[in-house]
Amino acid sequence: xxxxxxxxxxxxxxxxxxxxxxxxxxxxxxxxxxxxxxxxxxxxxxxxxxxxxxxxxxxxxxxxxxxxxxxxxxxxxxxxxxxxxxxxxxxxxxxxxxxxxxxxxxxxxxxxxxxxxxxxxxxxxxxxxxxxxxxxxxxxxxxxxxxxxxxxxxxxxxxxxxxxxxxxxxxxxxxxxxxxxxxxxxxxxxxxxxxxxxxxxxxxxxxxxxxxxxxxxxxxxxxxxxxxxxxxxxxxxxxxxxxxxxxxxxxxxxxxxxxxxxxxxxxxxxx
Numbered sequence: 473x474x475x476x477x478x479x480x481x482x483x484x485x486x487x488x489x490x491x492x493x494x495x496x497x498x499x500x501x502x503x504x505x506x507x508x509x510x511x512x513x514x515x516x517x518x519x520x521x522x523x524x525x526x527x528x529x530x531x532x533x534x535x536x537x538x539x540x541x542x543x544x545x546x547x548x549x550x551x552x553x554x555x556x557x558x559x560x561x562x563x564x565x566x567x568x569x570x571x572x573x574x575x576x577x578x579x580x581x582x583x584x585x586x587x588x589x590x591x592x593x594x595x596x597x598x599x600x601x602x603x604x605x606x607x608x609x610x611x612x613x614x615x616x617x618x619x620x621x622x623x624x625x626x627x628x629x630x631x632x633x634x635x636x637x638x639x640x641x642x643x644x645x646x647x648x649x650x651x652x653x654x655x656x657x658x659x660x661x662x663x664x665x666x667x668x669x670x671x672x673x674x675x676x677x678x679x680x681x682x683x684x685x686x687x688x689x690x691x692x693x694x695x696x697x698x699x700x701x702x703x704x705x706x707x708x709x710x711x712x713x714x715x716x717x718x719x720x721x722x723x724x725x726x727x728x729x730x731x732x733x734x735x736x737x738x739x740x741x742x743x
Contacts, residue, residue, distance in 0.1 A: 480653045483694040484548075486723040496724050497556070504558035511565075514558075520574065520597035521590060528574040528594050529554050530601055531561045537570040539637075540602040541741065542595055543730070546612025546643075549579045549587060550659050560730040563738035569607075572598035576617075583661035584648070585670045588620040592627040599632045606632075608639045609741050611727045615644020615685075619672035619702065622683055622711075633680055640684045640741045643695055643723050646673035646702040650694065673702040677711035684714055684740055688721030695723065716740065 487493035508514060508529075515530040541564045545557045553575040561571035574594035576587055599606060610618035619641045626633055648667040651657060668674055677683070683706065687699040696717070703715040718726055718736065729737030 478653075480650050481655055483650065483692060484654060484656075486692060489692060490722050490724055493724065497552075500556050500559075504556055507559040507562065508555075515601075518597070518601070520594045523577055523590070525553065525575045525577050526590060526593070527554070528572050528598060529558065530598070531558070531565050531571045531573075532602070533565055533568045533570060535568070537602050537604050538568040539605045539607060539742070540570045540572060540598060541607045541609060542572045542574070542598055542618075544574065544576075544591055544608070544610035544614035544617045546610070546614045547578075548656060548660075549584050549613045550656065551578070560727060562731045563733045563735060564730070564742060566733040567738070567742060569742060570602045570604070572601070574598070579661065580659040583666070585662075585666050588617055588627055588670070591617045592621065595621065595636075596629055596632050599635060606636045607741050608636060609642060609730070610640075610644065611642040612723070613645060615641035616646060616648070616672065619644055619646055619683070620670070620675075622678050622680070623672055623675040624678040626678055626680075633678070636681050638682050638684070638741065640686055640737075641672075641702070642686045642727055642737070643688060643691060644672075644685060644698065644702070645695075646685070646698045647671045673698070673705045677706045677709055677713070679709075679711050682712045682714075684716060686716050686718065686726070686737060686740060688723060688726035689717040689719050690722045691726070692723065 554573040576590045608618040652662040652667045685699045706713045729735035
């Protein structure tokens with residue numbers, strides 16, 4: 473049974489439990505801007521749909537790309553856009569991979585279940601820009617969105633889904649039911665039914681490619697639970713899935729591995 477007395481807002485409060493957490497957004501914006509300035513050939517604000525936020529940035533290596541990594545940002549489906557995270561393309565780009573980073577509509581402008589189809593459209597469009605194997609990665613809310621691409625029935629066109637050779641959910645949210653009990657649900661617009669229907673861990677996996685649920689070992693207990701839940705529920709249904717708890721990392725520091733070509737996280741996504 474759901475514990476209605478439990479403080480679910482506290483359970484999802486990452487910033488309040490990370491020392492210096494309030495300073496991170498400014499650091500991300502600054503690092504991302506510096507990265508874009510150092511890559512003037514990047515293709516920015518490419519439209520993948522009709523909406524104002526249906527835009528993606530594409531960073532390409534010199535020569536033929538080894539593959540295409542598509543990174544979907546977090547922010548509890550309410551915050552940020554692609555321009556906050558450009559620097560996280562560095563590791564894959566250094567290894568010869570192209571990197572696409574989409575923005576997407578945010579709550580409360582849309583309800584949370586409306587967002588996944590936008591990500592599917594972004595992936596489909598990015599697949600036309602780089603003809604190479606595709607790996608998906610997403611952080612926090614972005615982890616939820618890339619995990620949704622691995623559920624059945626699929627959201628992606630079959631030819632696009634067939635090119636995806638791995639999905640990594642980084643500190644992903646795979647069970648949305650508790651979020652319907654938080655104050656942020658005023659923006660998310662979840663009901664008990666829609667929360668369950670959009671929770672990857674409660675859905676049938678497509679079993680089309682391996683999935684990794686990556687989380688910092690020092691994250692909030694709820695994020696550790698959500699990682700275990702995805703691994704347990706999907707593995708019972710035949711999905712090739714593994715969970716990895718990265719030592720010493722919290723919800724913000726864990727994604728920084730993407731900036732380094734040979735970090736455990738970058739290697740897990742690309743190798």
